[in-house]
Amino acid sequence: MINFNFENYTKLIFGKDKELTVGQEVKKFSNKILMHYGGGSIKNSGLYEKIVASLKEANVEFIELSGVKPNPRLSLVREGIELVRENKIDFILAVGGGSVIDSAKAISLGANYDGDVWDLFEKGKNFEGSCVPLGVVLTIPAAGSETSGGTVITNEDGGYKRSTGHRTMRPQFAIMNPELTYTLPDYQTACGACDMFAHILERYFTNVENVGLTDRLCEGAMKNIIENAKKVLENGNDYAARAEIMLSGTIAHNDSLSMGRIGDWASHDIEHELSGIYDIAHGAGLAIIFPAWMKYVYKHDINRFAQFANRVFDVEIDLKDLEGTALKGIEALKNFFKEIGLPVTLEDANISDDRLEEMAEKRTENGTVGNFVKLNKEDVLNIYKIAIK
Numbered sequence: 001m002i003n004f005n006f007e008n009y010t011k012l013i014f015g016k017d018k019e020l021t022v023g024q025e026v027k028k029f030s031n032k033i034l035m036h037y038g039g040g041s042i043k044n045s046g047l048y049e050k051i052v053a054s055l056k057e058a059n060v061e062f063i064e065l066s067g068v069k070p071n072p073r074l075s076l077v078r079e080g081i082e083l084v085r086e087n088k089i090d091f092i093l094a095v096g097g098g099s100v101i102d103s104a105k106a107i108s109l110g111a112n113y114d115g116d117v118w119d120l121f122e123k124g125k126n127f128e129g130s131c132v133p134l135g136v137v138l139t140i141p142a143a144g145s146e147t148s149g150g151t152v153i154t155n156e157d158g159g160y161k162r163s164t165g166h167r168t169m170r171p172q173f174a175i176m177n178p179e180l181t182y183t184l185p186d187y188q189t190a191c192g193a194c195d196m197f198a199h200i201l202e203r204y205f206t207n208v209e210n211v212g213l214t215d216r217l218c219e220g221a222m223k224n225i226i227e228n229a230k231k232v233l234e235n236g237n238d239y240a241a242r243a244e245i246m247l248s249g250t251i252a253h254n255d256s257l258s259m260g261r262i263g264d265w266a267s268h269d270i271e272h273e274l275s276g277i278y279d280i281a282h283g284a285g286l287a288i289i290f291p292a293w294m295k296y297v298y299k300h301d302i303n304r305f306a307q308f309a310n311r312v313f314d315v316e317i318d319l320k321d322l323e324g325t326a327l328k329g330i331e332a333l334k335n336f337f338k339e340i341g342l343p344v345t346l347e348d349a350n351i352s353d354d355r356l357e358e359m360a361e362k363r364t365e366n367g368t369v370g371n372f373v374k375l376n377k378e379d380v381l382n383i384y385k386i387a388i389k
């Protein structure tokens with residue numbers, strides 16, 4: 001285990017009807033806020049009215065910015081930054097999923113930054129100041145952005161999807177009522193399950209030794225996602241299963257599973273090129289890329305892959321053929337993604353192979369990706385090729 005600091009200050013407010021407390025929670029920070037949301041799901045579900053009523057009851061003034069798209073766009077972030085500055089807003093409330101939260105985070109970062117916010121993504125510039133504080137009402141368990149210190153934004157100019165983080169970017173609170181996820185289409189539920197699973201895998205595949213506790217925690221969390229993802233897809237109103245999945249999404253990405261480890265993150269980086277160019281849902285992109293990445297790198301540590309197969313998918317360990325055990329684990333993961341209705345190849349997602357070279361080039365223009373195995377352009381291209389069919 002390596003040395004680490006763990007800090008995650010986001011307050012979780014979890015359970016039935018908790019969204020009704022949003023006015024009180026916001027009031028602790030501000031009397032005038034920006035309320036940020038997506039394309040309409042919160043109006044269709046009736047959540048919007050509840051939030052507005054709670055804010056009014058707490059005498060919190062709010063202006064609204066809606067229209068966040070999945071794979072949130074830089075142009076709306078820039079609009080939000082202007083709104084926050086013009087109206088002297090000192091708190092942002094994100095109501096929605098990872099895209100809404102990430103857009104709110106980028107606004108909260110850019111509003112106090114004396115320059116173009118994209119520089120903080122693309123050029124990796126440092127920002128010494130603080131973000132405008134924000135809070136979240138979560139409607140889809142997936143990205144884990146409700147407690148993470150990062151944001152991922154797409155610049156429409158060139159189709160660049162890039163991330164950045166800041167020590168003050170974690171939300172102050174995250175309101176999480178599993179009932180708010182009953183209205184999710186099955187496909188979004190499945191994409192969310194894959195994304196949270198991938199957040200654990202990124203942490204699981206590490207070169208750091210003696211990480212027994214976090215290995216076991218990762219494996220338990222993955223097994224629990226497999227079990228409950230199937231349950232929520234059978235019955236979308238199963239509160240117990242929805243609650244398990246919602247909490248899993250947070251645990252997967254709140255950094256508790258990466259204590260003392262170094263994660264990989266190549267699959268996320270490689271997927272972001274797909275989302276950036278083809279606007280595919282991030283979780284679906286990961287269902288295609290992760291098994292391909294595994295097939296490409298498993299020989300780097302066959303024991304770890306065999307352990308994954310055995311402990312997560314109950315594949316019997318064959319001591320005479322550990323490679324076979326490892327490969328069965330990768331196949332089992334692919335089958336799980338298929339079973340919950342996700343594409344597992346580029347062909348499944350109707351993505352042709354004519355821009356693979358371009359994506360590999362873009363991804364590696366600032367150097368290699370990944371930590372478990374460091375991948376150059378050729379490697380990334382090979383992974384895209386494995387993912388074709």
Ligand code: NZQ
Nearest residue numbers: 038039040041070097098099139142143145148150183184
């Ligand atoms: O826009 P609305 O109308 O709200 O519809 C959304 C959207 O179309 C819909 N939806 C959300 N809650 C719903 C609902 N529909 C019905 N009922 C509900 N309760 O679902 C669609 C997808 O929403 P989105 O926010 O895009 O999904 P998700 O939470 O999966 O977020 C994905 C984004 O998060 C980024 C991804 O890259 C992607 O852009 N990530 C952010 C991370 C972070 N900041 O730490 C980490 C992750 O790795 C991830 O990369």
Ligand code: ZN
Nearest residue numbers: 143195198282
């Ligand atoms: Zn992700």
